Amino acid sequence: MLNGEKKIVKPLRWGMVGGGRLSQVGYKHRTGALRDHTAFQLVAGAFDIDPERGRDFGVNIGVDADRCYPDYKTMFAEEALREDGVEVVSIATPNGTHYEICKAALEAGLHVICEKPLFFTSQEGEEIKTLAEEQGKIVGVTYGFSGNQMLLQMRAMIEQGKIGDIRVVELQYTHGFNSNDKSDKTSDAQKWRVDPKVAGPSFVLGDLSTHTYYMSQLIMPHMKIKKLLCDRQSFIGTRAPLEDNAFVLMQYENGAVGRLWTSSINAGCMDGHRIRIVGSKASLEWWDSKGGELKFEVQGEPAQTLIRAMPYLDESCNADERLGALHVEGLSEAWANIYLKFAIAIDAKKRNDKETLKHLVYPDIDAGIEGIRWIENCVRSADNGSVWVEFQNKKALLV
Incomplete structure (x- = not known):
C-alpha cells in the first residue's frame, strides 16, 4: 500500500x-x-x-x-x-x-x-x-x-494461468462528446485534435485507443498482434481524413482474436472504456466506470467480483493501492501511480540501477513507440480499403 x-x-x-x-x-x-x-x-x-x-x-x-x-x-x-x-x-x-x-x-x-x-x-x-x-x-x-492497479491484478491472474489460454480480446474506448461539430468550432483543445497538421494521421485512434491498446499490452505482455484490419469513419465530414469512429479486428500470434471499438460519437455514452479478456477456462472484465472492481467469470461457476484493496488480490496489485477498501479510487490515483513510477525510474536511471528498471512496470519510451506503430498500422489498413495487413514491426516501418 x-x-x-x-x-x-x-x-x-x-x-x-x-x-x-x-x-x-x-x-x-x-x-x-x-x-x-x-x-x-x-x-x-x-x-x-x-x-x-x-x-x-x-x-x-x-x-x-x-x-x-x-x-x-x-x-x-x-x-x-x-x-x-x-x-x-x-x-x-x-x-x-x-x-x-x-x-x-x-x-x-x-x-x-x-x-x-x-x-x-x-x-x-x-x-x-x-x-x-x-x-x-x-x-x-x-x-x-494504466495506473489503475486492477489492471495489474489482471496481468497477475493471466500469468498464473487463472483464465487458461487467451482466446478473445475485447477492447472499447468510446464516448459521445464529439457527436456533433460544435466542439470543433468552440473548443481550442478540440480544434487541434481534428487538424491533421497538429494531431497527426488520426483522431480517436491516437487520442483514445492508444490508451486501451497499451493497457492490453500491460495486461498481456506476451501477446503480440500478427495481423489487423481497421475500418475508420468520419461521421462529421469536416473531420476527414481524420476519424471520429473506428473498428479494429486483430489476429494474435498465438491464435487469439480481438476487436477494438473507439469512438467520440457514441452519443449518450459517458464512459465506454472496457477491457474483456476471454480464456479457455475463464474471463476477466474491467470497466473504467467501476475501476475498483474486476469481474472474474469461471465457466460453470458463479461469477465473482474482485474488489480493490482486498487481501486476496495479488501483491503486485495491492502495492499500488492508496486509500483502503471501501474508499473509492479513480483516475487521479491512477495518474499518481504512473507518476510515482516515473520518479522511481528516473531515480534508478540516475543511480544506474538496472535491476529496478528491469522489473518496473510503467509506460516507457518503448510503450510510446508501440502506440505510434499501432496508429501507423491501423491507418495503413484503413487507407488501403480496410484490408488485413501484417502488423509491421519497427524494422519494416523504417524501410
Whole structure:
C-alpha cells in the first residue's frame, strides 16, 4: 500500500511545457505528480502559448514568477544556468509539438514525461529512443488509465494461468462528446485534435485507443498482434481524413482474436472504456466506470467480483493501492501511480540501477513507440480499403 512515504531520496525538480489554464490535461499531470509530494516538486514552467497568461497561471499555482517562462526554449536555457534547475519536464502540448520539445529537453539533459501519442511516426520515436539512451535519460508516456492497479491484478491472474489460454480480446474506448461539430468550432483543445497538421494521421485512434491498446499490452505482455484490419469513419465530414469512429479486428500470434471499438460519437455514452479478456477456462472484465472492481467469470461457476484493496488480490496489485477498501479510487490515483513510477525510474536511471528498471512496470519510451506503430498500422489498413495487413514491426516501418 502507498501512503506518501518517499520512494526516492528527494523530490525531483519538475517543470511543465503546456498544461496551463486552458489545458484539458494539465491538472491531471499536476494531480498525478504532486499527489506524492515526496516524488516531484513543481518549480518552473512554460505553461501557455500566451506568455502573460502562462505567467499569471503559473504564479496562481505557486510557481515563482521568474521561473514562469514565455516558451520552452527559454525555460531549458535559463534552468540550465541554475544549480537548482529542473531535472525532468512534462510535455502537455498538442501532438505536433511533442517531437521537437522532447528532443530539445533531452539535449538539455532533462528526463521527459510526454503526452500520447508520442510523435507522428515510429521513426521519430526510434530517434528519440536513441537520443535518450545516449543522454542516459528516461522518457515516459502518460497513459494515465494504466495506473489503475486492477489492471495489474489482471496481468497477475493471466500469468498464473487463472483464465487458461487467451482466446478473445475485447477492447472499447468510446464516448459521445464529439457527436456533433460544435466542439470543433468552440473548443481550442478540440480544434487541434481534428487538424491533421497538429494531431497527426488520426483522431480517436491516437487520442483514445492508444490508451486501451497499451493497457492490453500491460495486461498481456506476451501477446503480440500478427495481423489487423481497421475500418475508420468520419461521421462529421469536416473531420476527414481524420476519424471520429473506428473498428479494429486483430489476429494474435498465438491464435487469439480481438476487436477494438473507439469512438467520440457514441452519443449518450459517458464512459465506454472496457477491457474483456476471454480464456479457455475463464474471463476477466474491467470497466473504467467501476475501476475498483474486476469481474472474474469461471465457466460453470458463479461469477465473482474482485474488489480493490482486498487481501486476496495479488501483491503486485495491492502495492499500488492508496486509500483502503471501501474508499473509492479513480483516475487521479491512477495518474499518481504512473507518476510515482516515473520518479522511481528516473531515480534508478540516475543511480544506474538496472535491476529496478528491469522489473518496473510503467509506460516507457518503448510503450510510446508501440502506440505510434499501432496508429501507423491501423491507418495503413484503413487507407488501403480496410484490408488485413501484417502488423509491421519497427524494422519494416523504417524501410
